[in-house]
Amino acid sequence: MNISIAVLPGDGIGPEVTAAAVRVLQAVAERSGHRIEFSYGLLGGCAIDATGQPLPDETLALCQASDAVLLGAVGGPRWDDPTAKVRPEQGLLGIRKALGLFANLRPVKLAQPLLHASTIKPEVLAGVDLLVVRELTGGIYFGPRQEARPGDEVAYDTMLYSRPEIERVARLAAEAARGRRRKLTSVDKANVLASSRLWRRVVTEVVQAEFPDVALEHVLVDAMAMHLIRRPAAFDVVLAENLFGDILTDEASMLAGSMGLLPSASLGEAVNRHGYPRGLYEPIHGSAPDIAGKGVANPLATILSAAMLLRHSLGLEAEAQAVEAAVDAVLADGLRTADIADGAGPVLGTAAMGQAVVERLALRGG
Numbered sequence: 001m002n003i004s005i006a007v008l009p010g011d012g013i014g015p016e017v018t019a020a021a022v023r024v025l026q027a028v029a030e031r032s033g034h035r036i037e038f039s040y041g042l043l044g045g046c047a048i049d050a051t052g053q054p055l056p057d058e059t060l061a062l063c064q065a066s067d068a069v070l071l072g073a074v075g076g077p078r079w080d081d082p083t084a085k086v087r088p089e090q091g092l093l094g095i096r097k098a099l100g101l102f103a104n105l106r107p108v109k110l111a112q113p114l115l116h117a118s119t120i121k122p123e124v125l126a127g128v129d130l131l132v133v134r135e136l137t138g139g140i141y142f143g144p145r146q147e148a149r150p151g152d153e154v155a156y157d158t159m160l161y162s163r164p165e166i167e168r169v170a171r172l173a174a175e176a177a178r179g180r181r182r183k184l185t186s187v188d189k190a191n192v193l194a195s196s197r198l199w200r201r202v203v204t205e206v207v208q209a210e211f212p213d214v215a216l217e218h219v220l221v222d223a224m225a226m227h228l229i230r231r232p233a234a235f236d237v238v239l240a241e242n243l244f245g246d247i248l249t250d251e252a253s254m255l256a257g258s259m260g261l262l263p264s265a266s267l268g269e270a271v272n273r274h275g276y277p278r279g280l281y282e283p284i285h286g287s288a289p290d291i292a293g294k295g296v297a298n299p300l301a302t303i304l305s306a307a308m309l310l311r312h313s314l315g316l317e318a319e320a321q322a323v324e325a326a327v328d329a330v331l332a333d334g335l336r337t338a339d340i341a342d343g344a345g346p347v348l349g350t351a352a353m354g355q356a357v358v359e360r361l362a363l364r365g366g
Helices: 014-032 045-051 057-064 088-098 163-178 194-210 221-230 242-253 300-312 317-332 350-359
Strands: 002-010 035-040 068-073 101-109 129-135 183-188 215-220 237-240 263-268 280-283
Touching (some): 002 014, 002 045, 002 057, 014 035, 014 300, 014 317, 014 350, 045 088, 088 101, 163 194, 183 221, 183 242, 194 215, 221 237, 221 242, 237 242, 263 300, 280 300, 300 317
Parallel strands (some): 002 035, 002 068, 068 280, 183 215
Antiparallel strands (some): 101 129, 101 263, 263 280
């Protein structure tokens, strides 16, 4: 298979972790007989510095011409002014919107060797294997807004959703649940918000009409924040609107002990030349400017994002499983990066951890 991947390293530790993931993908291609062409583009703060825009036209065109997109992270202290007219985060929101990536998939599955890496008791974490599906192009991040103006200190953001936006992400989440344990938990704030009442009604209608084999429950977002810590193993697929999903997935990352372990996939309706979704794949962590350039960042979330890329945008399930198995093997062997160091094994830097994954890849031809 001939594959084209757009790589957007971004800011902070982004270039370091994407380099490790690219090396793993190169090894997969070499050992499976595929050919991958990597093309690089600017997004976020580095794009602002180079072009004045967080999402240059050239970057968007590159992504639209590729089979999939691998992203590092955006942002940093030098672009931190929230009142600035141009900010790195606008590039991230913009590319999601421009590519029609309406659903973000964030799996949280704990590796047995890391049960003690979390601050939560191991007996609470046992058996955790959940998938959060976050709506990505609607809600308060994209609704009408007004910045506070001098002399008129009033500002607002609007949580806005339409039936079609809710229907499509509900279908995707229910389909994912059907392929797992057939349980879907929809998160909202229907006791207060009008948009949440529409959300709850539409999700119910979609699941009852099209997925009668999927058990659906509705949970208020504040209760869900508690349940994720108290009984995380009880959940299978969790569906949430944009803001709620953003917050809950950061909380869920602490179940695994570090944001450096959790990948994500952003998918839409557009397909690539192979007939699969043209997705965007990124670790859920930020740019971590405090450790940028030091070579100590954990690349495993980005490597696992590359595994999701192989699965969802290329249909290469065996290759995806091989990458995931290699990550499991690294952790089982006691290898750690600084964020998950437990004193039981050697602490590796970014490149060395990536190479350790490559060495454990078991693919036909390798």
